[in-house]
Amino acid sequence: MAAENDTLTEDREDDAYALDAELAPAIRLAIASGDVGRIEELFEPLHPADIADLLEQLQPGQLKELLLLAGHLIDGETLSEIDEGLREEVIAFLPSDVLAEAVRDLESDDVVDLVEDLAAPQQEALLEHLEDADRVAVQAALSFPEYSAGRLMQTEVVAAPEHWNVGQAIDFMRRREDLPEQFYHIMLVDPRHRPTGYVTLGKLMSSRRDVTLGDITEPTFRTVPATQDEGEVAYAFNQYHLISAPVVDDDGRLIGVITIDDAMIVLDEEHEEDILRLAGVGEESLSDKTFAIARRRFPWLFVNLITAILASLVIAQFEATIAAIVALAVLMPIVASMGGNAGTQTLTVAVRALATKDLTPSNALRVIRREVVAGLLNGLVFALIMGAVGIAWFGTPMLGVVIGIAMVINLVVAGLAGILVPLTLDRVGIDPALASGAFVTTVTDVVGFFAFLGLAAVLLL
Amino acid sequence: MAAENDTLTEDREDDAYALDAELAPAIRLAIASGDVGRIEELFEPLHPADIADLLEQLQPGQLKELLLLAGHLIDGETLSEIDEGLREEVIAFLPSDVLAEAVRDLESDDVVDLVEDLAAPQQEALLEHLEDADRVAVQAALSFPEYSAGRLMQTEVVAAPEHWNVGQAIDFMRRREDLPEQFYHIMLVDPRHRPTGYVTLGKLMSSRRDVTLGDITEPTFRTVPATQDEGEVAYAFNQYHLISAPVVDDDGRLIGVITIDDAMIVLDEEHEEDILRLAGVGEESLSDKTFAIARRRFPWLFVNLITAILASLVIAQFEATIAAIVALAVLMPIVASMGGNAGTQTLTVAVRALATKDLTPSNALRVIRREVVAGLLNGLVFALIMGAVGIAWFGTPMLGVVIGIAMVINLVVAGLAGILVPLTLDRVGIDPALASGAFVTTVTDVVGFFAFLGLAAVLLL
Numbered sequence: 001m002a003a004e005n006d007t008l009t010e011d012r013e014d015d016a017y018a019l020d021a022e023l024a025p026a027i028r029l030a031i032a033s034g035d036v037g038r039i040e041e042l043f044e045p046l047h048p049a050d051i052a053d054l055l056e057q058l059q060p061g062q063l064k065e066l067l068l069l070a071g072h073l074i075d076g077e078t079l080s081e082i083d084e085g086l087r088e089e090v091i092a093f094l095p096s097d098v099l100a101e102a103v104r105d106l107e108s109d110d111v112v113d114l115v116e117d118l119a120a121p122q123q124e125a126l127l128e129h130l131e132d133a134d135r136v137a138v139q140a141a142l143s144f145p146e147y148s149a150g151r152l153m154q155t156e157v158v159a160a161p162e163h164w165n166v167g168q169a170i171d172f173m174r175r176r177e178d179l180p181e182q183f184y185h186i187m188l189v190d191p192r193h194r195p196t197g198y199v200t201l202g203k204l205m206s207s208r209r210d211v212t213l214g215d216i217t218e219p220t221f222r223t224v225p226a227t228q229d230e231g232e233v234a235y236a237f238n239q240y241h242l243i244s245a246p247v248v249d250d251d252g253r254l255i256g257v258i259t260i261d262d263a264m265i266v267l268d269e270e271h272e273e274d275i276l277r278l279a280g281v282g283e284e285s286l287s288d289k290t291f292a293i294a295r296r297r298f299p300w301l302f303v304n305l306i307t308a309i310l311a312s313l314v315i316a317q318f319e320a321t322i323a324a325i326v327a328l329a330v331l332m333p334i335v336a337s338m339g340g341n342a343g344t345q346t347l348t349v350a351v352r353a354l355a356t357k358d359l360t361p362s363n364a365l366r367v368i369r370r371e372v373v374a375g376l377l378n379g380l381v382f383a384l385i386m387g388a389v390g391i392a393w394f395g396t397p398m399l400g401v402v403i404g405i406a407m408v409i410n411l412v413v414a415g416l417a418g419i420l421v422p423l424t425l426d427r428v429g430i431d432p433a434l435a436s437g438a439f440v441t442t443v444t445d446v447v448g449f450f451a452f453l454g455l456a457a458v459l460l461l
Numbered sequence: 462m463a464a465e466n467d468t469l470t471e472d473r474e475d476d477a478y479a480l481d482a483e484l485a486p487a488i489r490l491a492i493a494s495g496d497v498g499r500i501e502e503l504f505e506p507l508h509p510a511d512i513a514d515l516l517e518q519l520q521p522g523q524l525k526e527l528l529l530l531a532g533h534l535i536d537g538e539t540l541s542e543i544d545e546g547l548r549e550e551v552i553a554f555l556p557s558d559v560l561a562e563a564v565r566d567l568e569s570d571d572v573v574d575l576v577e578d579l580a581a582p583q584q585e586a587l588l589e590h591l592e593d594a595d596r597v598a599v600q601a602a603l604s605f606p607e608y609s610a611g612r613l614m615q616t617e618v619v620a621a622p623e624h625w626n627v628g629q630a631i632d633f634m635r636r637r638e639d640l641p642e643q644f645y646h647i648m649l650v651d652p653r654h655r656p657t658g659y660v661t662l663g664k665l666m667s668s669r670r671d672v673t674l675g676d677i678t679e680p681t682f683r684t685v686p687a688t689q690d691e692g693e694v695a696y697a698f699n700q701y702h703l704i705s706a707p708v709v710d711d712d713g714r715l716i717g718v719i720t721i722d723d724a725m726i727v728l729d730e731e732h733e734e735d736i737l738r739l740a741g742v743g744e745e746s747l748s749d750k751t752f753a754i755a756r757r758r759f760p761w762l763f764v765n766l767i768t769a770i771l772a773s774l775v776i777a778q779f780e781a782t783i784a785a786i787v788a789l790a791v792l793m794p795i796v797a798s799m800g801g802n803a804g805t806q807t808l809t810v811a812v813r814a815l816a817t818k819d820l821t822p823s824n825a826l827r828v829i830r831r832e833v834v835a836g837l838l839n840g841l842v843f844a845l846i847m848g849a850v851g852i853a854w855f856g857t858p859m860l861g862v863v864i865g866i867a868m869v870i871n872l873v874v875a876g877l878a879g880i881l882v883p884l885t886l887d888r889v890g891i892d893p894a895l896a897s898g899a900f901v902t903t904v905t906d907v908v909g910f911f912a913f914l915g916l917a918a919v920l921l922l
Contacts, residue, residue: 024823279809348740
């Protein structure tokens with residue numbers, strides 16, 4: 001098995017980890033000709049994550065046919081890897097005995113991940129296939145809030161009393177038959193089952209049998225409350241380079257463990273969410289249907305329409321000025337656009353700094369000052385450039401002066417709004433990634449048009 | 462030590478992992494009064510990552526004073542955690558004996574991470590403090606390209622011949638004195654030192670002494686070429702849920718190992734880079750100086766200026782039309798702005814899908830069709846809304862028709878450009894996160910103004 005995977009990696013060195021471009025067409029051909037043997041052959045060398053990616057590439061009709069032909073090839077791990085948007089559909093098409101076997105293979109945290117987004121009837125149908133003990137563990141996890149550490153943890157934990165020595169721990173593990181698939185630490189607990197530290201397996205291997213476990217614990221030890229937000233958990237793993245962390249209930253008792261591979265997935269998802277939210281896109285994936293896509297993007301476009309109309313109302317105040325000097329209509333989008341882009345730069349940096357907890361009350365003033373001065377510096381440079389362009393293009397020096405001053409004003413305001421808006425949203429508990437863009441561009445549009453057209457009305461008429 | 466950290470976590474449950482808000486002011490006070498004892502006391506319970514965050518919060522003058530007063534508190538781990546932008550400065554202020562001790566503490570991959578961005582003289586000065594063997598390891602790593610697996614790996618590896626049994630492996634580890642601080646697998650190698658699989662320490666613990674290592678390897682095994690881009694490595698860890706991966710040279714021989722904690726940091730950095738690039742911000746951090754910030758943001762703003770001027774040239778073609786109907790100047794930014802936002806939504810989804818390898822040649826056509834239809838659907842809805850607004854505001858039904866048609870055209874074009882631009886950039890080897898925005902908004906601005914003003918010229922004059 002290992003050798004096989006190795007060969008696969010070697011073949012792929014060039015395009016690294018992208019799926020072989022010929023794989024999807026080959027699968028399509030096999031589906032079209034109903035060749036189950038060929039599908040099995042194509043799936044055989046693939047990692048479950050790659051099979052899931054492949055399923056996501058198929059068209060809905062092809063996917064359905066594949067599942068009817070070769071549903072038995074979809075195991076629990078593959079199901080967990082499939083994009084949430086598509087998972088419900090895949091589960092609906094799979095025969096119930098295939099499903100039953102798939103979920104029985106998985107560890108409790110993977111089952112939770114698999115079922116938590118399903119509709120209630122589908123969820124119950126799936127849980128029925130589990131053995132009683134597993135079902136209880138999954139239901140216990142589901143009782144914790146969504147996106148909490150309790151949902152993320154696995155309940156399979158290797159724990160030992162802190163007063164044990166290395167020999168006792170090793171003998172204990174050798175006797176146990178149900179060790180988790182993956183574990184990196186032995187959790188030490190006090191008599192009330194509260195975690196007090198952990199020992200890495202490597203340290204255990206290299207220590208003498210008579211050494212007390214409590215004497216070889218790692219300094220990185222941190223406990224995680226079960227109700228803590230999974231984003232905070234991922235932050236802690238990344239910040240403190242944790243490999244695993246014990247999860248505790250309200251009384252501080254050990255009830256599970258979160259490992260770095262789960263934290264890495266959460267970190268990845270949180271980033272994805274931030275990027276999409278900054279662009280005004282909700283949770284979205286390539287396997288979503290067209291209508292769903294259009295509907296999800298609508299709200300942000302609607303907000304943008306409102307802000308654009310606000311900007312138009314500002315322009316409408318200066319209709320007489322524009323009628324007198326049409327060149328203003330030609331140049332005015334430039335000032336607004338530069339402000340919008342400068343504001344977006346600042347707000348993106350601010351949103352990231354808030355997410356990484358680098359922007360705090362103690363340095364906010366300094367950062368605000370910095371953004372305003374940076375806006376002023378770039379504003380001055382662009383004022384000179386645009387002033388020159390304005391004069392060269394329209395031959396009116398005063399028009400150059402007007403656009404130059406408006407540019408400086410708008411870039412300074414962009415810096416100010418770009419930092420103050422995310423700070424304020426964060427303070428009142430709204431995700432700054434979600435709403436900053438609309439507010440900042442409204443400010444830069446309104447100020448941009450007002451400054452440019454207002455100055456023109458005063459200085460040019 | 463463990464108990465102490467535990468208490469700290471308990472204290473912080475509410476604000477999770479943010480630094481205590483009173484810590485920065487307390488440090489500032491201690492610096493101002495030159496109270497080294499107090500600084501030591503405040504630093505003592507903190508994780509190096511938190512100390513680094515704290516240093517980043519200080520003003521340049523305060524930081525310098527702190528380093529002169531209490532430089533001895535900055536150990537190697539803290540140095541590695543400090544933001545790259547600030548690290549050079551901190552190193553410059555630290556006494557050379559403090560530096561020497563700091564770097565001697567670190568594993569080879571951390572030293573590489575610490576020195577790779579330093580100027581040559583500073584780099585050499587630091588490397589001088591290392592013992593010969595360590596210096597050779599660091600210099601070997603530095604010979605690999607920047608951002609490659611060779612830079613990321615640690616050279617401390619626990620390897621064993623594949624024909625060994627569990628008992629031999631355990632005895633070997635018990636005898637070895639220089640086991641790495643953190644390791645999770647034993648790498649199996651063939652006689653030519655090429656990795657063939659790995660065994661988790663947990664599996665080793667729970668297997669009988671006479672079991673051959675080759676029989677208990679993990680199916681997730683994958684090798685990484687030393688020259689592979691670190692972003693690809695992070696992708697593979699995330700995609701295949703790897704915990705560690707052996708790094709091989711051109712002949713396939715084992716030369717190091719990358720662990721998931723390093724891959725997680727890279728994944729985090731890659732995301733950060735994508736988010737900032739999408740907003741037209743280069744590598745930037747809160748500790749950068751104002752002038753550096755302004756200079757780094759300038760190029761994107763300059764590109765935006767060019768695209769804004771292009772849009773203005775389009776408007777200039779319709780000066781006569783605008784002079785005749787000033788309402789056009791009021792409404793025209795709405796069409797352009799809606800197109801820009803719709804295009805940004807699509808391009809962000811496309812850039813992410815390219816990064817996660819979900820958007821491929823095999824599904825590109827389907828995704829393009831979906832984006833165009835989604836643009837058409839939203840375009841039709843907004844055409845109705847804006848048509849009505851146009852009529853209600855200016856009392857000219859034909860103006861409503863013009864803005865409606867222009868809206869549909871621009872949202873369809875936005876969907877098309879939003880997907881084709883990133884796909885094309887990716888195909889020709891340019892990072893789509895970096896350059897898509899400028900191209901897409903140019904297209905939507907130009908098409909938006911041209912469609913609206915052109916239709917107006919034809920239908921309203």
